[in-house]
Amino acid sequence: MMREARIDLSAIRDNVAKIRRLVAPARVLAVVKANGYGHGLELAARAALEGGADQLGVADLAEALQLRAAGIDAPVLAWLHAPDADFDAAVDAGIEIGVSSREQLERAVGAVVHLKIDTGLSRNGIPPADWDAAVARAAELERTGVLRVRGVWSHLANAGARETERQRRRFEDAVAAARAAGLDPEVRHLAASEAAIAAPATRYDLVRIGIAMYGLPPAEDVDVAALGLRPAMELAASVAAVRRVPAGEGVSYGFVHRTERETTLALVPLGYADGLPRAATGEAEVAIGGRRHPVVGRIAMDQCVVDVGDAHVAVGDRVVVWGDPATGAPSAEDWAAAAGTIGYEIVTRVGPRVPRVPA
The missing domain is CATH 3.20.20.10 (Alanine racemase)
Known part of the structure; x- marks a missing residue:
């Protein structure tokens, strides 16, 4: 995948x-x-x-x-x-x-x-x-x-x-x-x-x-989970690269983020061409192995970078960008909040090169 x-x-x-x-x-x-x-x-x-x-x-x-x-x-x-x-x-x-x-x-x-x-x-x-x-x-x-x-x-x-x-x-x-x-x-x-x-x-x-x-709320005051509704989309990708970097290393375009300590960075092959809002740079999280990690540096057209700290992450590991929050994953609403928009926009902007896989 x-x-x-x-x-x-x-x-x-x-x-x-x-x-x-x-x-x-x-x-x-x-x-x-x-x-x-x-x-x-x-x-x-x-x-x-x-x-x-x-x-x-x-x-x-x-x-x-x-x-x-x-x-x-x-x-x-x-x-x-x-x-x-x-x-x-x-x-x-x-x-x-x-x-x-x-x-x-x-x-x-x-x-x-x-x-x-x-x-x-x-x-x-x-x-x-x-x-x-x-x-x-x-x-x-x-x-x-x-x-x-x-x-x-x-x-x-x-x-x-x-x-x-x-x-x-x-x-x-x-x-x-x-x-x-x-x-x-x-x-x-x-x-x-x-x-x-x-x-x-x-x-x-x-x-x-x-x-x-x-499974997404039509308004902030509508609790879809209380109604028994659940999100139908899980956007995911496989880790494409992993590297250990020292403190102070710049990450992605413009170096709007520099590592605060020695850490591990994971490359995720999803970017704004796939629907990730560039405006969520520095605010959004993804889940890898059941743990949430921050997206750091500029979200690019085809990829983004995740700081996984000292967690053991390998090439090929599954990354959940958003999905059902009941599983511990970030939700589309979380990404909407990070980008200053609404959940409608997050799911509808997923690009055509991302295959929709029935589950």
């Missing part, structure tokens, strides 16, 4: 099953965008479905088509579209389309669509000022058999309970307007991981579960 991201498929299955029980009777849409949050698109999708997910969700149509090419025939919703997105290919593949504008609505001929209302995140979604006209047009297109409106949805800003409630009320108004226009949406969905766990009133008919199904 040079480097690998070991993906615990049973963790994904169990996480989805636990969340499904928590949010019932709402159904679960498992979000596998961005290569399954870095875990592998097909691996994550199959494990989520085995765990009881009712549907899959992706950002791009290309990801949805990749799922179909892999033989996955579960319902799939795709929602972030380029101006020239090929909706015909999506319709042919039975992919549901998230619609965020009148222009997309007019192009969604033959599609099953979910109309998105912007309830305050100010990203995509039909603006509130255009909503009444959009649902009226959607009802007309549905009556004439051009398309079918399966859902109405939105996305929360996760900006606190007051803002969540404000967005929820706007969503309720949007659903009421859609029904007044003659639509009868089968599913209403507003909550992603954070709200699905912490704000039951936002669950409606369907919740979109992303980061939580991979």
Whole structure:
């Protein structure tokens, strides 16, 4: 093994099953965008479905088509579209389309669509000022058999309970307007991981579960371990070189670190090209042989250096960069704290040359 991201498929299955029980009777849409949050698109999708997910969700149509090419025939919703997105290919593949504008609505001929209302995140979604006209047009297109409106949805800003409630009320108004226009949406969905766990009133008919199904917290105040969720990714590599160096020796680019005493340095063949954040230089740790050791010196493109002190470490020893903290390894959240970011970014940035290995 040079480097690998070991993906615990049973963790994904169990996480989805636990969340499904928590949010019932709402159904679960498992979000596998961005290569399954870095875990592998097909691996994550199959494990989520085995765990009881009712549907899959992706950002791009290309990801949805990749799922179909892999033989996955579960319902799939795709929602972030380029101006020239090929909706015909999506319709042919039975992919549901998230619609965020009148222009997309007019192009969604033959599609099953979910109309998105912007309830305050100010990203995509039909603006509130255009909503009444959009649902009226959607009802007309549905009556004439051009398309079918399966859902109405939105996305929360996760900006606190007051803002969540404000967005929820706007969503309720949007659903009421859609029904007044003659639509009868089968599913209403507003909550992603954070709200699905912490704000039951936002669950409606369907919740979109992303980061939580991979065992990472959607917010600082969400204790995923207390919910029985566990991380699915373990990023690891083999020690590539070991050397004993004297006190005062510079380490890696710029010599931002010098050894304080005679020590042993282990070279790990993972760097920022593989997803390790350079900003974690001097702050992060890894585990070797069940013991944690600091990453020292600049994290480089292909490698980083670990100070193991007087521990016996040899070429070929397994290094766990992050994984399940219950095993004593650093977590993705630990690396996020070291880099001043969030766990989402840590796992999704793992590069393509790191093989995803099912476990």
